[in-house]
Amino acid sequence: MALDVGIVGATVLALGIAIYKLFFDIPSLPSYIPGPPSPSWVAGHVIDVLGNQERMGGLESRWFRHYGATIKTKGTFGRDILMTSDARALNYILNATGYRYEKTPELAMSLITLGGPGLPAVTGMVHQRQRKVFSPAFSESRIRMFAPVFQRISKNLSQAIKNTIGKDGGAVNMHLWFGRASLDTIGEAGFSHSFNTLLEGDCEISEILHHFLDDTGSNSKVFRVAIWALENFPILQEILARSPVGVNAQFMKFKARSRDLSADIVRDVKQSVGEGEMDNMLSILVRANQGEDEKKKLSEEELLAQAAHLMAAGQESSASTLAWIFYYLSKNPDIQEAVRKEIADVRAHTGLDTHLSTQDYDSMTMLNIVIKETLRMHPILGTFPRVAQFDDIIPLGEPMLTTDGRTIDRIPIKKGQVIECTAHGYNRNPAVWGPDAEEWNPRRWEKKIENFVNAPFGCSLTFGAGARGCIGWRFGVMELQSYTTEMLENFRFQPSKETDAVIAWPGVFSSPRLAGRGGEGAQMPLFVTPL
Ligand code: HEM
Numbered sequence: 001m002a003l004d005v006g007i008v009g010a011t012v013l014a015l016g017i018a019i020y021k022l023f024f025d026i027p028s029l030p031s032y033i034p035g036p037p038s039p040s041w042v043a044g045h046v047i048d049v050l051g052n053q054e055r056m057g058g059l060e061s062r063w064f065r066h067y068g069a070t071i072k073t074k075g076t077f078g079r080d081i082l083m084t085s086d087a088r089a090l091n092y093i094l095n096a097t098g099y100r101y102e103k104t105p106e107l108a109m110s111l112i113t114l115g116g117p118g119l120p121a122v123t124g125m126v127h128q129r130q131r132k133v134f135s136p137a138f139s140e141s142r143i144r145m146f147a148p149v150f151q152r153i154s155k156n157l158s159q160a161i162k163n164t165i166g167k168d169g170g171a172v173n174m175h176l177w178f179g180r181a182s183l184d185t186i187g188e189a190g191f192s193h194s195f196n197t198l199l200e201g202d203c204e205i206s207e208i209l210h211h212f213l214d215d216t217g218s219n220s221k222v223f224r225v226a227i228w229a230l231e232n233f234p235i236l237q238e239i240l241a242r243s244p245v246g247v248n249a250q251f252m253k254f255k256a257r258s259r260d261l262s263a264d265i266v267r268d269v270k271q272s273v274g275e276g277e278m279d280n281m282l283s284i285l286v287r288a289n290q291g292e293d294e295k296k297k298l299s300e301e302e303l304l305a306q307a308a309h310l311m312a313a314g315q316e317s318s319a320s321t322l323a324w325i326f327y328y329l330s331k332n333p334d335i336q337e338a339v340r341k342e343i344a345d346v347r348a349h350t351g352l353d354t355h356l357s358t359q360d361y362d363s364m365t366m367l368n369i370v371i372k373e374t375l376r377m378h379p380i381l382g383t384f385p386r387v388a389q390f391d392d393i394i395p396l397g398e399p400m401l402t403t404d405g406r407t408i409d410r411i412p413i414k415k416g417q418v419i420e421c422t423a424h425g426y427n428r429n430p431a432v433w434g435p436d437a438e439e440w441n442p443r444r445w446e447k448k449i450e451n452f453v454n455a456p457f458g459c460s461l462t463f464g465a466g467a468r469g470c471i472g473w474r475f476g477v478m479e480l481q482s483y484t485t486e487m488l489e490n491f492r493f494q495p496s497k498e499t500d501a502v503i504a505w506p507g508v509f510s511s512p513r514l515a516g517r518g519g520e521g522a523q524m525p526l527f528v529t530p531l
Contacts, residue, residue: 026416027388027414027415029082031403032404033072033082033402033411034071034072034400034401034403035072035073035083036063036066036071041077042077043076044073044075045074045075050508051507053506054503054506055503055504055506056504056510057382057424060083060085061428061438063083064085064425065430068400069084069396069397069429070082070084070085070396070400079418082413082418082420083383083419083420084394084419084420084425085428086396087397087426087429087432087452088397088452090421090426091454091465092395093386093419094465094466094469099123099467101386101419102124103385103387103468104385105387108121114309115254115255115258115305115308116255116301116305117302118305118308119134119471120309122302127467127468129295129296130298131471132296133285133288133289133296134285134288135471137285138472138474138475140358140474143358144358146189146475146478147358149185149188150478150482150483153184153185153198153483154181154483154486156196156198156199157177157181157483157487158486159198159199160180160198161177161487161491162490162530169528169530171525171526171528173524174326175320175512175522175524176523177198178320178322178483179316179319179522180197180202181198181322181479181483182314182316182318182319182322183197183205183209183311183315188280189280189281189475190280190311191261191262191264191265191307192283205257205258205311209254209316210522254312255308259305259307262304265282265307266300266304281310314475316509316522317380317381318476319522320522321375322480322484324377325371325480326493327524327526328370328374329370329488329493330526331499332440339364339488340489342366342367343364343489356482358478361481361485364485368445369443370442370484371477371480373442373445374440375457375458375462376428376460377427377428378462378504379510380509380511381464382422382424382509382510383420383423383424384420384421384464385421386418386419386421387416387418388413391412392413393410394410394411394413396408396410396411397452423460426453427460432450432452454466456469456470457477463476490530492529493528494527495526495527496526497525501514501516502515502523505522
């Protein structure tokens with residue numbers, strides 16, 4: 001009996017501690033920080049942000065306009081979240097403080113479930129070590145080496161579209177073709193693997209990638225609580241990672257298939273030590289990893305995880321950005337014509353059969369401002385969730401009007417505070433871009449724009465910034481430049497009957513989808529005519 005009382009007492013105590021830790025021992029923000037009222041203690045604003053809005057970031061933009069550039073929102077079970085679009089705060093968090101603001105452990109864990117301990121998934125010193133090994137594979141000169149891959153795939157892309165539309169033209173889901181082109185590109189440049197989806201149709205990996213995010217924008221509270229449980233009880237993630245159901249079955253298939261790709265390359269490269277330059281990213285990585293110092297190297301497990309992450313990070317982001325570029329060009333025929341003319345002018349110097357170089361692409365002003373403006377309008381990753389590793393004070397560029405009527409220019413936060421660094425918020429912040437921040441206007445880039453957040457390729461936050469910013473941005477930009485050029489040399493783009501229904505589907509990771517038909521997958525229906 002005495003034992004029973006002891007066990008019951010210990011269980012009650014353990015439960016009490018667990019409840020305290022989960023619901024009460026979480027950092028809270030000062031009560032004077034303004035923000036929208038929470039619609040629900042259980043789900044906070046998460047459902048509204050991820051599912052209940054007309055486009056990714058639209059609701060947050062309205063909050064920023066109403067309450068200021070930095071606000072308090074609510075996560076699941078009443079957790080305070082600081083959300084910011086303020087240039088100075090973002091620069092401080094993403095750039096100035098190194099690893100003091102890390103990816104949230106929940107996000108890192110989800111990425112490990114998706115692909116294993118690859119670069120986007122790891123944190124702190126492990127991330128720093130991996131990033132050093134990765135850097136040579138993404139240098140400017142290495143990316144230039146991949147020019148023949150871009151050229152070859154762009155020809156396949158236009159051939160595939162010509163086969164689809166015939167000589168009179170027709171309606172085409174351009175997202176599908178750009179998705180195939182970017183997978184074929186990463187396959188060849190990343191691992192010398194020919195998926196060849198442009199000419200032969202979808203394969204297992206492209207099918208999975210195309211529908212990866214169909215189930216993630218759920219509006220249900222049960223789903224939010226399930227996510228919360230997964231985030232707070234990592235053991236559940238372990239169980240889920242092994243359960244062959246739903247979206248998880250797709251993750252498992254994807255992870256296994258991409259590990260096979262990595263394993264072949266890692267084995268080939270190891271067998272060919274000393275046989276000269278390798279011609280794909282993973283082999284450059286394996287070579288860079290062959291130094292003496294064990295502490296600076298990637299483990300076998302880490303090497304095998306990289307293919308999954310390279311495909312997940314690079315495929316959909318390039319495909320959706322390309323789709324949006326042609327959405328705007330179809331709606332702005334004068335700008336479409338101006339870019340086409342610019343390409344023709346460059347061709348007049350290079351000749352029609354010569355491959356264009358990175359210098360040729362970089363010299364095309366109209367092409368590049370169209371790309372920059374589209375990247376600004378549509379960051380594929382809308383926000384970067386970070387968690388403070390220390391108590392800190394965050395400086396603000398846009399002073400905050402507090403709920404008790406004061407104006408402050410810094411916010412004290414506690415260790416463990418979650419901060420949503422919003423790319424969509426920064427990219428449409430009128431204090432940075434002016435009163436027409438919500439409009440697609442490539443001409444804005446003809447004037448100098450201050451790069452407040454030290455972001456790569458121009459100044460929007462679409463590639464992120466700082467120690468965790470996109471390592472593949474040069475590769476991504478070259479894809480955008482070469483496929484846009486190839487398309488404009490071969491086709492004219494006009495809106496189709498369904499183009500007006502396209503929205504930036506809300507979610508953490510946004511893609512163009514038809515309003516009310518998001519479950520059909522990403523789409524960009526345009527009318528395409530051969531030239
Ligand atoms: C338009 C195209 C692309 C966009 C908009 C984009 C965007 C991003 C963003 C926003 C991040 C940072 C995420 C964060 O801070 O949490 C990121 C990271 C990353 N991207 Fe990209 N990306 C693109 C293309 C690519 C390509 C083509 C590759 C590879 C070939 C790639 C590989 C990566 C990797 C490996 C990371 C993780 C970096 C790290 O954690 O250190 N990306 N990308």
